[in-house]
Amino acid sequence: MNYNKVAILVLGVALFVTSCKKEKVFDVNAPDVLVTNRDTLIDPSDDFFSYANGGWFKKNPIPDSERSNGIFRTIGDTINSQIRQICEKSASENADKGTNKQKIGDFYASGMDTITINKQGINPLKNELAKIDAIKDIPSLVNSIAYLHTIGANPAFGFYVGQDDKISEKYALFFSQGGLGMGNRDYYFNTDKETVTIRAEYVKHLEAMSKLMGNDVSSAKSNAQVIMKLETELANNSRKLEALRDPIKNYNKMSLTEFKSVTPNIAWDKMLSIMNIKKADTVIVGQPEFYKALDKTIKSYSINDWKTYLKWDLVNSYASYLSNDFEKQNFYFYSTVMSGVKEQKPRWKRVVEQTDGSLGELIGQVYVDEYLPKGTKEKLLEIGNNIRDVYAERIKKLDWMSPETKKKALHKLSKIVMKVGYPDKWKDMSSVSISRDAYCANVISVNKWSYNDMSNKFGKAVDRTEWGMYPQTYNAYYSPSNNEICVPACNIIVPGFEGRMPDDAILYGIIGGSTFGHEITHGFDDQGSQYDEKGNLNNWWTSDDLKKFKEKTKAIVAQYSKYEALPGKFVNGDATQGENIADLGGVVMGYEAFKKTNQFKENKKIAGLTPNQRFFLAYGYAWMVNIKPESLGQQLITDVHAPAKYRINGVLSNIDEFYKTFNIKKGGKMFIPVKDRIVIW
Secondary structure, three states: OOOOOOOOEOOOHHHOOOOOOOOOOOOOEEEEEEEHHHOOOOOOOOOHHHHHHHHHHHHOOOOOOOEEEEEHHHHHHHHHHHHHHHHHHHOOOOOOOOHHHHHHHHHEEEEEEEHHHHHHHHHHHHHHHHHHHHOOHOOOOOOHHHHHOOOOOOOOEEEEEEEEEOOOOOOOEEEEOOOOOOOOHHHHOOOOOOHHHHHHHHHHHHHHHHHHHOOOOHHHHHHHHHHHHHHHHHHHHHOOOOOOOOOOOOOEEHHHHHHHHHOOOOHHHHHHHOOOOOOOOEEOOHHHHHHHHHHHHHHOOOOHHHHHHHHHHHHHHHHHHHOOHHHHHHHHHHHHHHHOOOOOOHHHHHHHHHHHHHHHHHHHHHHHHHHHOOHHHHHHHHHHHHHHHHHHHHHHHHHOOHHHHHHHHHHHHOOOOEEEEEEOOOOOOOOOOOOOOOOHHHHHHHHHHHHHHHHHHOOOOOOOOOOOOOOOOOOEEEEEOOOOOOOOOOOOOOOOOOOOOHHHHOOOOOOOOHHHHHHHHOOOOOOHHEEEEOEEEOOOHHHHHHHHHHHHHHHHHHHHOOOOEOOOOOOOOOOOHHHHHHHHHHHOOOOOOOHHOHHHHOOEEOOEOOOHHHHHHHHHOOOOOEEHHHHHHHHHHHOOOOOHHHHHHHHHOHHHHHHHHOOHHHHHHHOOOOOOOOOOO
């Protein structure tokens, strides 16, 4: 899956469609989550996020095994329980070798077999570690780096095969910055107390992992210093999170000959052959300065130093699937230190999530047959098309856009493909071999298949029917290169509405606004707006309209940059602007579509709430997420999404109808003067 090019956009969205042929009538007397979730001691003028969800937060503290609690975890638990049933049933059926159920069952069983896993220790990586030990010079070093990329590790840099941003009908080779154990460059340089502590703990973690790999105390300390120094050098030449949002500056196409001249110490011809890439003549380099520096680093560090780093990267990639000592140490740093999670999830849940992550394509087929309510696709498309219709109406009425640009915007909107529910064609995983007694080896096997599935695309026609998510994934995305949105089937669950259809205020407050409206708006955010209707990076704006659009995006950057999420730590308005634009556009479109429903027109109360109140509370419910401070700090550094609180308060403070509905007046913390409220789409 192309994580760099596909905007994978986390949703707080769902829809319940009854499995009965006849829909059940909404019961106005049933307990209503929009009412019970509220904390009425909080003034909605000051903090609508806490007003809408504070009651639920008080009753449901964040478990020690979780980084957050809210609608995502609630729905995730439902999905995990369903997938667990699929896994356990498959494991008990003794299915024929090579069948989907055999693979699902044996993968799950191997992950639950902790006795075998603990006996094996680090042995599942023995062959790969031996290959690293065999490195003797720079040519064998870069070849080893290439090989590690094919088995699921990502040392030194990032690489993927994806659609060419300017020629969306062709696949291209993309090279990006990477190779950092802490993921983001800022962890290596920020000087705030929390980051300094994480950095110190990271060195201790490197030492601990080195000891587990069989090194003595002195060698472990030395290894940790080498890895930290090398990664810091890579980080020093990496772009910041917000800089990675500019598709033009991160599109640097060059011939393979030019690329080799930038990196003379790296034999790309041989590396690409090892990486299953044949007949490459051009590459797209996201950050050329990173590769110039990497080329020097390849030569300036000793072969032994590089071996130390590569062994660490390999073990770090697979620590969760090794013996208990490796898994516990990996959990301590990445979950406890970085995210504030104090205890691991139950073993079954961890293995279920990994089985789904590895074999989701196979599990999805069972999920669709056994758990997907009838009519899901049809209902999703109905709502999606309604949102697209009001989007067209809004574009036609924009007072800041010229007729020329409106025509092109409407054309792009009309060409957006909606993939909903589940794919019509499943990927062929018949070549994947799964064994009941080899958990780590099973993960490696799937990673090899996934890599080859990606690399084999190079040189072939682009398959625009391919899905980037599983139907049981509670998520959605917009792909600029395909000009498409994808809404998987499991976005059908609304906690509190099991067995009955939610009213339209909830459907349009959640799935209308937070899903379809949000995803469609990504086609017109700071990044998506640079791609045309065919998915090509191509300016379709007049210069005057583009200037006006950028003025509006600057305003939303300024608004969110003022939000202090933690003491002294603010939302990164630049990095999060695309999501903030999509959130704002989504709510606007969801509300406009809701206004066309009978519920809105009849204006009758449900559970004591007006249709408008229900709509905005439903949007608040879509982002009902309470997060630990450590995880919030991590999100501020690494995530292009603003914290849930500001995805609600930031958006609604720009919506005139919200002010009228909840009587928001001057003096409230959410109040923004009418002239300063942001309207983009």
